[in-house]
Amino acid sequence: MVMRGITWRAMALFAVSLCLALGACSNSSVGSYHGPVQCAPYARQVSAIKLRGRAADWWWEARGHYPRSHKPVVGSVLVFKASSRIPDGHVSVVRRIRTQRQIEVDHANWVGGRIERHALVEDVSVRGDWSHVRVWWAPSGRMGRRVYATYGFILPMR
Template identity: 45%
Template sequence: MLQRLNAAAVAATLGLLVAATPLQVRADEPYWQCVTFARMISGIQIFGDAWTWWNQAVDRFRTGRSPETGSVLVFQPHGRMSRGHVAVVSNVLTDRVVKVTHANWGGSRGRVEEDVTVVDVSEAGDWSAVRVWYGPIRDLGTTVYPTYGFIYSAAGQAGRAAVGRDEAAGQP
């Protein structure tokens, strides 16, 4: 419980620091889907709805429950997010707070959002449940989203695929 409160405090502090910096969106940007954008910037060549990425990755990429810069966080289908979501980790701030860059999320339909705060709120500290910064309220959103975990970028993957399979064996 203390870890969850600490993570929330860190996220709130970070939010105050970025609240004065509005999201820069250009009118000439294309309409992005999260999977197309994540595939392009991560280099992870997986296709299909976001929720399918986890099972597709298990035998092809290293997967796990710890964030790494460049990895893709895979959200499970939840509520109105029936196809899941994928977001690329742009910076690891603590073991429970990261920044992601993603597309087509919430109030930014079809747009790319850079360096959005995501906080691990899972009881076990395993990134199985997260809250995501929501710009319109200038705070973490109220929804807790279930996730599958992280798919690590193809760069440096050679020789580590077996480790990913072992880690993923006991996960959803």
Template identity: 45%
Template sequence: MSVTRAALPNRGLMALCATLLLTAACAKAPDLPQTYDFGGIDPQRHFMAVQTAKDMRAKGQRVWCVPFARNVSGIQIRGNAETWWGKAKGLYPRGDAPVVGAVMAFSATRSMPMGHIAVVSDIVSPREIRVDHANWKRNEVSLKMAVIDVSDDNDWSAVRLESQPGAFGSTYPINGFIYPTGG
């Protein structure tokens, strides 16, 4: 057997390895495993976030969605709500499935130019959740507000919120959900 023929199997093996590496490099792992569980919302953290908002209102200070969501979720992102989705990339897992304790990131719109964020507090059904958030109603904290997925593809890219009992309002675009990485 010549040296040239002996090298052929190695070339084939190298080509196979290169193909596998390229395939693996191009594949996208899911942002969130199906069994993702970080424990939901910490009751003490939630209590402190609500209490802080009450104290701020009592002092005549504004209550905003960002500090409230940061205090409840533990996700340490700063800046206006519309920046959270982009800032979370590479820092926190992101996806399109609601999970208790995750931050739902609303896209900026003409009527909501700074975006909005809310913390998922309950999963009611595959197309309905409850959220806790601040400043949906000016300077107030809203707890367990119903949210329904009205997206055409059932992917939570468009939602409506029950701002008044029994009445769901306008449709809002959603970037997705930012998942805390633990306590």
């Protein structure tokens, strides 16, 4: 697929090159990379959370290895539950806390295999526990209409 004269592969290779230049990736993590950037490998590369497997499984894989919470912390990873819209779940890295109910995240493959930085995520849960969120939808330039269920946040080790 081509977007404004740039292929997805070229964009992905640029993203990996930028990641390497900023020191956020290791050379070994890039060796077998092909195709769009996926959320789990991206989150692993740019956070202190070093889990593997399906994004939705990270919540359970973190048990006993990383602290988990229902409150965001900068550097934590928000884990989305699997659903018909996101069958493998999704993970996003918290970069900024705006308010009790709004954070900014960096994540990959929310829209077409791209890396998005400082995407707004809003807690819409009844209890304010981040169990249900809405996510910024870049193609429309506004918050997405869909509500996604999440497990919570995996915190980096202190």
